[in-house]
Amino acid sequence: MQQDQNQQAGIYFHIPFCVKKCPYCDFYSITNLALKKAFLKALMREMRMLCNISFVFDTIYIGGGTPSVLTAEDIAKIIETTRQLFKISADVEITLEVNPGAVDQERFAGYKSAGVNRINIGAQSFQETNLAFLGRIHSGKDINSAVKLARKAGFDNMGLDLIYGIPGQTRKSWLLDLQKAVDLKPEHLSCYMLTYEPGTPMHKDRQEARFYPLHDNLVSDMFESTIEFLNANNYVQYEISNFALVNSDKRADKRDNMSRHNRKYWLSVPYIGLGPSAHSFVEPVRYWNTRSVIKYIKDVNGGRLPLEGKEVLSREQHMIEAISLGLRMTDGIKTDVFDKKFDVSFNKIFAETIASLEKDGLIRAAENRCLLTRKGMLFADSITSMLI
Numbered sequence: 281m282q283q284d285q286n287q288q289a290g291i292y293f294h295i296p297f298c299v300k301k302c303p304y305c306d307f308y309s310i311t312n313l314a315l316k317k318a319f320l321k322a323l324m325r326e327m328r329m330l331c332n333i334s335f336v337f338d339t340i341y342i343g344g345g346t347p348s349v350l351t352a353e354d355i356a357k358i359i360e361t362t363r364q365l366f367k368i369s370a371d372v373e374i375t376l377e378v379n380p381g382a383v384d385q386e387r388f389a390g391y392k393s394a395g396v397n398r399i400n401i402g403a404q405s406f407q408e409t410n411l412a413f414l415g416r417i418h419s420g421k422d423i424n425s426a427v428k429l430a431r432k433a434g435f436d437n438m439g440l441d442l443i444y445g446i447p448g449q450t451r452k453s454w455l456l457d458l459q460k461a462v463d464l465k466p467e468h469l470s471c472y473m474l475t476y477e478p479g480t481p482m483h484k485d486r487q488e489a490r491f492y493p494l495h496d497n498l499v500s501d502m503f504e505s506t507i508e509f510l511n512a513n514n515y516v517q518y519e520i521s522n523f524a525l526v527n528s529d530k531r532a533d534k535r536d537n538m539s540r541h542n543r544k545y546w547l548s549v550p551y552i553g554l555g556p557s558a559h560s561f562v563e564p565v566r567y568w569n570t571r572s573v574i575k576y577i578k579d580v581n582g583g584r585l586p587l588e589g590k591e592v593l594s595r596e597q598h599m600i601e602a603i604s605l606g607l608r609m610t611d612g613i614k615t616d617v618f619d620k621k622f623d624v625s626f627n628k629i630f631a632e633t634i635a636s637l638e639k640d641g642l643i644r645a646a647e648n649r650c651l652l653t654r655k656g657m658l659f660a661d662s663i664t665s666m667l668i
């Protein structure tokens with residue numbers, strides 16, 4: 281494994297438990313909370329197995345699943361052990377994902393004293409019909425109260441996740457959700473388009489015509505409205521689905537409010553993932569853990585790393601990835617960096633395709649950059665496939 285000692289890497293913990301499975305979700309999680317104790321023990325062991333990794337980590341992300349099903353003591357133990365076993369930078373960003381239906385004042389206060397300094401709330405929608413369609417356990421009111429409780433506990437870095445394109449939703453009702461979100465002044469907003477992932481109950485229901493998805497044109501319209509609305513409310517888009525609140529110049533720490541951890545995924549910075557189904561990437565190797573909690577516990581307790589697969593990216597695969605991830609960022613692909621890294625000329629290789637995409641208003645090739653226009657973002661996947 282190649283390790284550049286100067287790179288600040290990320291650690292991801294996958295907490296594989298949820299109170300209830302949402303029908304659209306294809307993240308790995310189980311609802312049998314009885315395995316929590318054995319899982320946490322195995323997680324500590326997996327950490328010890330990996331403790332010779334020499335990166336300095338400046339982000340820790342505790343996601344899932346629903347990490348807020350863990351107590352503050354559990355989260356404290358995870359953070360404390362991470363600090364003991366790995367090199368952690370002084371200004372580390374520690375994010376915890378929380379479900380608004382599984383938190384209270386005491387937990388937030390406990391998470392804060394455990395060292396969590398960024399909270400990401402899975403809000404999805406403020407409207408009960410949407411929440412019911414998504415099979416969520418929380419109400420719109422729970423989101424407001426989770427944000428208030430988190431602020432009260434001292435969290436000054438908070439993100440909300442929202443979903444649009446939900447059957448029955450209109451542009452007007454989506455804008456209402458966005459308005460309710462910005463009224464809470466979170467530092468970060470992620471707005472994801474509802475997708476129907478094969479193997480999920482929602483995908484099956486759609487195939488069996490139990491509901492009809494929204495028309496593509498309406499969903500595209502919602503996407504464009506999102507950017508306009510959030511820009512007008514002081515949020516800057518830095519990735520297709522992610523927006524950061526622009527800080528006032530008065531902030532002493534000049535924090536930019538982007539998710540430092542998630543940027544690592546898009547910029548191919550090394551990250552290691554622990555827990556069932558977690559993925560890791562240390563150039564040029566990607567590897568991932570087994571999905572099953574039971575197998576994970578068994579492997580780790582047997583002294584084996586719980587790996588399920590591994591892929592060594594070829595130069596071509598790495599180029600493809602740099603293009604598809606780079607185009608997701610509003611900064612686009614830094615072509616001078618790309619050229620240096622792969623010893624090619626990006627603009628020469630893709631001259632014809634870029635010229636035609638530029639003519640159609642889908643891409644913009646600026647000095648040392650190649651980026652998607654707003655219209656281009658709607659067709660990110662097909663544009664990427666034209667370039668690879």
Ligand code: SF4
Nearest residue numbers: 298301302305344345
């Ligand atoms: S709570 Fe989150 S992780 Fe759990 S099933 Fe729902 S969407 Fe998936």
